[in-house]
Amino acid sequence: MIELFIGTCMGPNGWSSRSFVYTLQDGEIQYLRGYCNFSAGVGRTGTFIALDILYDQGTDKGSIDVFKCVDELRQRRVNMVQTKRYTTCLPVSIFLTLMSNSGTVSEKNSEDDIYTTAKKTDNKSKNRYDNILAPNEFRPFLLTQVPGCPDYINAVFIPGYLNKFGYILTQTALTSTAVDCCRLVYEQEVKIIVTFQEDGDDDVNILLTHTIPDYLDMSSYLFILIGIYLPEKGSVKLGPFGMTFVADENKRDYIRRGYQLTFQSEKRSVTQLMFKEWPPSSLTPSDPSKMLYFLEEVETLQRQNDDKPILAQCLKDAQRSGLIVVLMDILERLRFDKEVSISLVIRQLKIRRQQIIPNFWSKS
CATH class of the missing domain: 3.90.190.10 (Protein tyrosine phosphatase superfamily)
Incomplete structure (x- = not known):
């Protein structure tokens, strides 16, 4: 069976993909091999893939490395995560997604x-x-x-x-x-x-x-x-x-x-x-x-x-x-x-x- 997920919340000039990624994570799509495509296949597509990678990284290690992730993606396909706007939104989106998955952010300080x-x-x-x-x-x-x-x-x-x-x-x-x-x-x-x-x-x-x-x-x-x-x-x-x-x-x-x-x-x-x-x-x-x-x-x-x-x-x-x-x-x-x-x-x-x-x- 093939399931199609259509993200309506990520436009070419402004986006809010965190809720879409969170839905896919809840839907256990992370255990499947998926095909992802937005228009040119590098901007929003690259951003979505980076979000998925960084989500797993944050969940497993408690920290993320945005620049290393983007660099590795670009070694496989030029211009992945195409613009500065997408790159700067990555850490914020991952933080909010991880926070929503755990209820509230835990307080490290008393x-x-x-x-x-x-x-x-x-x-x-x-x-x-x-x-x-x-x-x-x-x-x-x-x-x-x-x-x-x-x-x-x-x-x-x-x-x-x-x-x-x-x-x-x-x-x-x-x-x-x-x-x-x-x-x-x-x-x-x-x-x-x-x-x-x-x-x-x-x-x-x-x-x-x-x-x-x-x-x-x-x-x-x-x-x-x-x-x-x-x-x-x-x-x-x-x-x-x-x-x-x-x-x-x-x-x-x-x-x-x-x-x-x-x-x-x-x-x-x-x-x-x-x-x-x-x-x-x-x-x-x-x-x-x-x-x-x-x-x-x-x-x-x-x-x-x-x-x-x-x-x-x-x-x-x-x-x-x-x-x-x-x-x-x-x-x-x-x-x-x-x-x-x-x-x-x-x-x-x-x-x-x-x-x-x-x-x-x-x-x-």
């Missing part, structure tokens, strides 16, 4: 090593929850000098499909980190901030609607304090930064607010998009169609702002904001590749922020 900066004494007050921290490798470093403020903020870079700095996840500002949010927005040239209505959140309601007993230490309620750096009217002054409310527009499913961020003599426009249709007590939005419409609006605005990183912000920094960036990544992949592995996307992003999609489960 948790203490990963979060050393977040756990420093000076930074502990900047974490809303002590179990949601920014790993050293993926956090932004704040460079703007503000007295008494280190370079740490509990935030992580989350890659988009085409932009490795496509999104930033961070917690709703604490009173002690509102100025840090301004530093982050300024330094990363953020033009769009996605937030959620949180006045119905149980954590916030404890502070807003209940009197805290005298016998309880107020510091134990640090995680529910809200710092204001996006005022609903007027302006706020935070260190060397000023944030001034300009105008708002109440849309069907969200509120759009415009702000002017000032630093020294420089002025920048910032837009806040606050999604309204997500009950704080629910893990998911009340109406998925409204969420998709909102994401379309966010994408449109992002394209109008030179694809600068989107700052997604919620109380727990992972659940609602995390779902937003997962969905946007999935939609981006669908738009370019016409297919997507949802579980693979979630696994990739959970490397940066483990609490993203907290009820996600996959076999190891």
Whole structure:
């Protein structure tokens, strides 16, 4: 019996073959002698063969040698893996494929090593929850000098499909980190901030609607304090930064607010998009169609702002904001590749922020 596999996700100018190779590996085609052909038989064909060889190499040895593999293929057929674009994509694709095959990338370092900066004494007050921290490798470093403020903020870079700095996840500002949010927005040239209505959140309601007993230490309620750096009217002054409310527009499913961020003599426009249709007590939005419409609006605005990183912000920094960036990544992949592995996307992003999609489960 002869089986034909047609790869639809590898075009001549842009490609995403890792899911195709992964499917073939699962289909046990590696035990068969196969015939592979894409057009000229050297570019995509060579890349596919190299991916298969490197996959086995990575599985067996735990490391890959891309240049040796390509060189050996070219000794048998000139121009195999024809362009630099294909060559540079090989290690990334192999890494993602091997990662998806093993569930998540294993952590070689202990948790203490990963979060050393977040756990420093000076930074502990900047974490809303002590179990949601920014790993050293993926956090932004704040460079703007503000007295008494280190370079740490509990935030992580989350890659988009085409932009490795496509999104930033961070917690709703604490009173002690509102100025840090301004530093982050300024330094990363953020033009769009996605937030959620949180006045119905149980954590916030404890502070807003209940009197805290005298016998309880107020510091134990640090995680529910809200710092204001996006005022609903007027302006706020935070260190060397000023944030001034300009105008708002109440849309069907969200509120759009415009702000002017000032630093020294420089002025920048910032837009806040606050999604309204997500009950704080629910893990998911009340109406998925409204969420998709909102994401379309966010994408449109992002394209109008030179694809600068989107700052997604919620109380727990992972659940609602995390779902937003997962969905946007999935939609981006669908738009370019016409297919997507949802579980693979979630696994990739959970490397940066483990609490993203907290009820996600996959076999190891």
